Each structure stands twice: as structure tokens, then as C-alpha cells.
Amino acid sequence: MSEYARITVTLTQPVAAGRNARADFRQETHNHVPGSVLRGALAAAWIRRRGREVTQLPEFLETFEGAGSFGPLHSEASLPVPLSVKRHKYAASENCRSEWDAAYDEHATTCDECEDPLVFSKGQARGRVPLETRTTTALTAEGVARDGHLFTQSMLKEQARLSGWLHGPATRALFCGDEPIHTLSFGSRRSLRGSVTLAVDTTAEPDPVECVGQDVILRLAAPAAFCDDFGFPADQPDLRELSDVLGVEALEVVGAWTRWDEVGGWHAASGLPKPVERAVAAGSTYRIRCAEAPSPEARRTLAARGIGLRRREGFGALYVAPPRPEAHT
Ligand SMILES: [Zn+2]
Structure with a gap:
């Protein structure tokens, strides 16, 4: 197995990777899948196949608790605009350049073309990630929504494709025993959805920083x-x-x-x-x-x-x- 592995997931159900819960029971969702969620889903796949005892094995601990990295899964649109990048404060014209990057010593304060002011990115997503909104609930025996169990949740849409990298011992998480893992669930009791199929490329090389x-x-x-x-x-x-x-x-x-x-x-x-x-x-x-x-x-x-x-x-x-x-x- 190589030092790193590129994985691509395709959503076969909507996925909600929840952010911090809000008091108004509206669940914010990440526009991507955080590495912690990927790690949890892979660990759950091991436990499903080999039982909870697997968590006591050195193999499990090295893979999930060791020196490896579980990166986030992103689409092109969900990656943040770097904080070093300046863009137009207002809409740019067609002839305008779109970005100036202070990390490359580009320190313009206005656009040469339209003279509009430029502002630094706040780390927002580079593109628009399609989301859908669903309301889910859990009912009590009396048929009313249980306290704290009514959620309006935005979710990543089915068919979305997201990619990311595993590094070091974390790459072993993709094989349970010798069996490759082909499907994962990013759902939890709180979302009840989130199946994805998983494609692994161990020959791909990451772009160098x-x-x-x-x-x-x-x-x-x-x-x-x-x-x-x-x-x-x-x-x-x-x-x-x-x-x-x-x-x-x-x-x-x-x-x-x-x-x-x-x-x-x-x-x-x-x-x-x-x-x-x-x-x-x-x-x-x-x-x-x-x-x-x-x-x-x-x-x-x-x-x-x-x-x-x-x-x-x-x-x-x-x-x-x-x-x-x-x-x-
Ligand atoms: Zn401009």
C-alpha cells in the first residue's frame, strides 16, 4: 500500500454532516464531509464487519488512533477561497481579473479594470454547493414530536461526488482484513441517511504544495x-x-x-x-x-x-x- 490514497465518494443518499447544533433546531450542514466524519464512518464499517472486539486490536488502534491523517472530502465548489486572496467587493465586469493573491505578493487594493475596491476572502466556498432541506422528527408514544428531535436539516444532494486524501496508517482503514470497503454510511441516529459508494485510487499522487x-x-x-x-x-x-x-x-x-x-x-x-x-x-x-x-x-x-x-x-x-x-x- 502506498503512503497515501485518494478516495472519491458518490452519494447514493443525501448526506448531512452536521455542524454545531443550533438552539432553534435548524441543523447547519457542512458543504463537505469533514475528515472526522470519514474516520468515524470507516471505523463503523470495521465494527460492523468484525464486531466491537476489533476496536481492541493493535491494527485498529494504529489505523484509527495512530499517526495517519483522515482528510476532508470536498468537491471543487466546496473548497474555501484562501484567506490570502482578494476579490471584488462588488460584482466584477467581464474584463476584470477575478483574484489577487497576497501569498504571491499581489497587493492591489483596487481592480485595474473597473477601479472597484478589493476585499480579502473570508474563507467562503469557492462555488455554490447544491443542498436540499428536509425536516425530520422523532415521535413519542403519544404521537407528538419528542423534545429536541425536530430538525430542519440541509443536506448534500444525492449523486454529489467528493474527494480527499488519507495518509500514512490511515490508508489501512480502507481495507477491513483484506476486504476493500466499497460502501460507507455518513449517517447517524440524528440524520438516518447518508449512504455513499467509495472508490479508492492508491496510484494517484497528490499535487505538491x-x-x-x-x-x-x-x-x-x-x-x-x-x-x-x-x-x-x-x-x-x-x-x-x-x-x-x-x-x-x-x-x-x-x-x-x-x-x-x-x-x-x-x-x-x-x-x-x-x-x-x-x-x-x-x-x-x-x-x-x-x-x-x-x-x-x-x-x-x-x-x-x-x-x-x-x-x-x-x-x-x-x-x-x-x-x-x-x-x-
Ligand atoms: Zn474590476
């Missing part, structure tokens, strides 16, 4: 958890970790376009919300100066592996911005 001269550009596809030497949350990656993975010394963060995010979730077993934690938001972008340009192989590894802590829970996944007309490489 972007490199300009001796600098690399890192863009977060998922929230990231970094900490300083005292264990407090930090808003910048650990240069020692980057040096290890890149095989060259990472010297300095020369550009950072970041926001904080709050990451919570729902603990299905207890039916309670998980504690909300501080993380660097998806879309955050860093430009890191290295002692020399890292090799494309090392940059591919970093792209699939991600950065920071809790990568097995989907934190710190990276993505590479789509190629631009200016052809930066």
Missing part, C-alpha cells in the same frame, strides 16, 4: 490545531514539524492570512455536544521560507499528510489552489 523560489505556500482545507511550546493554542504551524516533513529547514513564516474558528461537534454515543475548541480556520494560508526549495516528493507528502495536531481527526488538512492563468508553479 505550492512552491515559489525557496518558499512554500500552505492552505488549510480544514481547521488546524497548533500549539506553542507551553501547549497553548497557536495560530502558526510548527517550523520543526515542517522541516521534518519537507526535508529542508523551514526558517520563518513570512506571510500568514488566518482567522480563528470554533470547532465542536456532536458526540453520538452520549447525545451531547462536544466541547468547543479554538482552531485556525479553513482557508487560512501561510507562506513559509525554507533554507532551499523542498523536493516535489516532500511537498506531495506534506499535501496529503497535512500539518499540526489531531490530523487523524481531520485537522490540518491542506489543499493546493487550482492553477491560475498566470501559471505560478
